Amino acid sequence: MPPTAPYSSETISLLQHRVSVRKYTEKPVPEDMVEAILEAAFRAPTSSNIQAYSVIVVRDKNTLQKLSVPTGNQQHVANTPVFLAFCADLTRMQWAMEKNAKSIDDNNLELGLVSAVDATLVGMATSLAAESLGLKGVMIGAVRNDPNTVADILGLPQKVFCVFGMCLGWPGDVPQQKPRMQPSAMVHLERYGHHKNGGDGKQMLDDYDRDLSTHYTNINKPTTPASWTHEIASKFSPAPRGGLRAALKQRGFDFS
Numbered sequence: 078m079p080p081t082a083p084y085s086s087e088t089i090s091l092l093q094h095r096v097s098v099r100k101y102t103e104k105p106v107p108e109d110m111v112e113a114i115l116e117a118a119f120r121a122p123t124s125s126n127i128q129a130y131s132v133i134v135v136r137d138k139n140t141l142q143k144l145s146v147p148t149g150n151q152q153h154v155a156n157t158p159v160f161l162a163f164c165a166d167l168t169r170m171q172w173a174m175e176k177n178a179k180s181i182d183d184n185n186l187e188l189g190l191v192s193a194v195d196a197t198l199v200g201m202a203t204s205l206a207a208e209s210l211g212l213k214g215v216m217i218g219a220v221r222n223d224p225n226t227v228a229d230i231l232g233l234p235q236k237v238f239c240v241f242g243m244c245l246g247w248p249g250d251v252p253q254q255k256p257r258m259q260p261s262a263m264v265h266l267e268r269y270g271h272h273k274n275g276g277d278g279k280q281m282l283d284d285y286d287r288d289l290s291t292h293y294t295n296i297n298k299p300t301t302p303a304s305w306t307h308e309i310a311s312k313f314s315p316a317p318r319g320g321l322r323a324a325l326k327q328r329g330f331d332f333s
Contacts, residue, residue: 091208096254098213099153101246106158110210111245115161118202121195127170129192130199133162133231133239140230147226148219148242157244162220162227163200165192167236167329181236189330196240207245217242224324236329256292258285282306 115132123129135141136159145155154160167188171181181188200216207214220227220239227239261273262281272278286303293300301307322332 087209088205091205094254095204095208096213096252097215098246098248098251099215099244100248100250101153101156101158101213101244102249104247106212106246110212111159111161114203114206114210114212117206118199121198121202123195123198124191127191128195129166129170129188130196131164131166131237132199132203133164133233135160135162135231143230144220144227144242147223147230148217149222151217151219153215153244154217154242157214158246159244160217161200161203161243161245162231162239163196163203163241163243164231164233164237164239165189165196165330167192168234171236184329184331186332189325189332192330193240200241200243204243211247212245213248213251214243214245217244221318221321224321224328228328233328238325238328238330253292253296256285256288258282 111134115134119128135144138155141157141160142155144160145151148154167181167184170188174181204214204216218241220242224238227233228237231239233239259276259281261276262278262285264273265271266273270278272281282305286305286307290300290302290304293304325332
């Protein structure tokens with residue numbers, strides 16, 4: 078959906094044309110380019126300036142192959158030129174507190190959320206900066222399938238876990254852009270449920286089911302008439318990653 082004229086910019090255009098790309102050319106991604114991208118991304122907002130994140134840059138084919146296993150054997154993880162692991166990281170907070178005779182050991186839900194949000198903001202900023210230079214990629218949430226195995230592969234200490242990963246490279250095969258819901262489905266005016274022009278939230282889901290079904294049919298991907306709602310119901314019942322909370326608590330993040 079194009080932005081409302083005359084409000085457009087290079088940044089808006091990048092976001093409007095964004096797609097997830099899983100196939101890359103053999104062209105190398107320069108190390109200094111990745112450094113420049115991350116340096117810019119680290120200017121993303123951070124709660125109370127705690128900067129509770131770390132990014133692991135992975136290029137080694139052996140490590141990439143190992144990472145592809147707990148992430149569901151996704152071949153684009155094994156084959157990506159660069160994999161970025163965006164981690165929630167409380168270690169620097171821990172050192173700061175120890176320096177001042179305090180402890181982070183009884184951290185609560187808030188610190189876990191703040192560090193995960195910090196890492197996510199940096200990840201989106203990284204994606205946008207990379208796209209501005211012509212790179213493409215895809216986010217990998219499947220690192221949360223097995224946080225401890227991923228931590229072992231990446232050498233993560235206690236109080237660090239990988240929130241999500243990102244494959245990054247020069248695009249080889251760019252897919253057709255998947256439609257999104259109409260913005261009015263997510264935008265509420267003044268109070269929840271008040272949509273622009275009096276739109277009905279459930280009706281907008283019916284509209285999106287139709288649009289997504291048409292898209293999948295056009296690219297010869299199996300679907301149903303109730304494409305999105307059927308997919309959501311199938312993917313999230315039963316709830317995925319039932320052991321995630323226990324695994325994160327083991328790593329020093331208490332989401333209880």
